[in-house]
Amino acid sequence: MEDFLQRVAEEMKSTRPVNPEDATRSVFKVLARHVDLGQSAKVRDALPKQIRALWPESVGV
Structure with a gap:
């Protein structure tokens, strides 16, 4: 991190x-709001766990 x-x-x-x-x-x-839900989830899930923790709780919001 x-x-x-x-x-x-x-x-x-x-x-x-x-x-x-x-x-x-x-x-x-911004990514979570403006990128397709499935695509943004792929991006989030590709991040290391510590960095993923910075992603907003609700990906689609």
Whole structure:
């Protein structure tokens, strides 16, 4: 998890300061809302367990 969030922070360093965990949760929320339920579930399920924990509880919401 730490390596993943560090990578997110590194990629976002040229933008305004943002908490990498919050940013990741926001991206996952957008994916869950705008990608087909089956496809977003495949993406979520492909993530390591710790990172998957950042995915919103209700995938379709």
